[in-house]
Amino acid sequence: MTSLIKVEMQSSSINKHLTKLEKNLLRIEEFQNKGCAVDSSLGEAYLDLKNLGAYLDQAHAKENQEVDQVLAQVSERYKTLWVKYEAMADAASMQEKGMVMASNNTLPEFFYRITRRCPTGWKLFERIAALFGIGMIAFSLISPTYYLLLGELPFLSGLDGLISGSNALVMVLGAILGLVVHESAHGVVLANNGIKIERIGAMAGSMVGGFVEAEETSFFQADPKVHMRFNAAGIGTNALLALILLVLGVVTSTPFMVLLAVGSLFFGFINSFPISPLDGGWVYEDLMKFYITGNTAKKICLSLPFLFFILWIVLFIRLALL
Incomplete structure (x- = not known):
């Protein structure tokens, strides 16, 4: 016993x-x-x-x-x-399977160097990009809901013209440009807040895309709001780039610029859905932690994106049956 x-x-x-x-x-x-x-x-x-x-x-x-x-x-x-x-x-x-191209020193050092020159200016960039990123999350929820409620899918009706011939190639270039600025924004936030960057690169295999790996100890110790800006800055920079290219395209009457803007916006849009592990999901969860008090209210708010997806499915089925 x-x-x-x-x-x-x-x-x-x-x-x-x-x-x-x-x-x-x-x-x-x-x-x-x-x-x-x-x-x-x-x-x-x-x-x-x-x-x-x-x-x-x-x-x-x-x-x-x-x-x-x-x-x-x-x-x-x-x-x-x-x-x-x-x-x-x-x-x-x-993450290591397939083709991986990464820089452990050159690219991280580049971001350390540029952020040391004007840390205040880059801090302002962080905040603006984060605000645009939060706006992108709202846009990713509101725009599909709005058009599905109207029974319209304008992004599908105009798809034939966009994906035809050289237009598709330019949009792909815009998406690649969007990927570059997206990951660069992540790197800027890390470097500007004293967080060590392990490596930056791109991969093609089971997953395709770019990555910026932060050193875990310094990332854990950083302010939680830095974590939020780290995730929001990527999608926010996609929106900023799209806005700049769109304005340039309209002012100069250059369709090439407009198509590049669409590619960058599309890349940011698909990363903006507030579902983890997408950037939008992490930002949304951080916002709930910061500004929603009470476990019940927090759980309800965290379940809202899933309710939106259910609503979209119902509305899409209704539209298909009409």
Whole structure:
């Protein structure tokens, strides 16, 4: 009986450790989705899981049925966390598959250098880009809803003209330009706030796009509002670039500029939906944390994007049946 009590106490201690490890994995997953390099944190989590697994194997090896019953729940929690860890490790390794071109020094140093010259000006850029980014999130929800309620899909009716011939190529160039300024905005926010940039690059494989990886420790320690600006600046810069190109295109009567603007706006638009792990999703969640008090109100607000998607499906089906 004394041995059983000892095992129960150890089980309680392991449960507390598992709870701590579970929270740590959730934190790592969040920052992994935000583009941080989390290799060292995943390594620490692996060692914790390995040590716990060794202890549980040793306890089960005693072939005591009562001990096995006490440790059964702990073992199930351990297996669940191990599966979660493996999924996160797989996600990290998937980023390295395919063709990856990255700069660990040249591009990060470039952003450190330009932000050191006028930190106040870049701080102003951060705030303006973040405001445009928040506006893009609202636009990504309101515009589809508005047109679906009217029973119109203007973006589809004008699609034939846009994707024909050279227009499609120019729009693709606009989207590529949008990708470059999008990732550059992420880099500027990190460099201007003293957060180390691990690497910047592009990849083509299971995923296609660009990335800016922040060093996890300095990113964790930064002000949460910096995290919000980091995510919002990318989509906001897409909107700013689209606005500048659109004005230039209209003033100079240059359709080429207008099509570039459409490509950049499209790239920002698809990243603006307030669903994680898109940039818009992280920004929306941060805004809810900052400005909505009360767990119930926060849960309702966080569920709104999903309600919008359900509404869109219903409206689209209605439109298709008309």
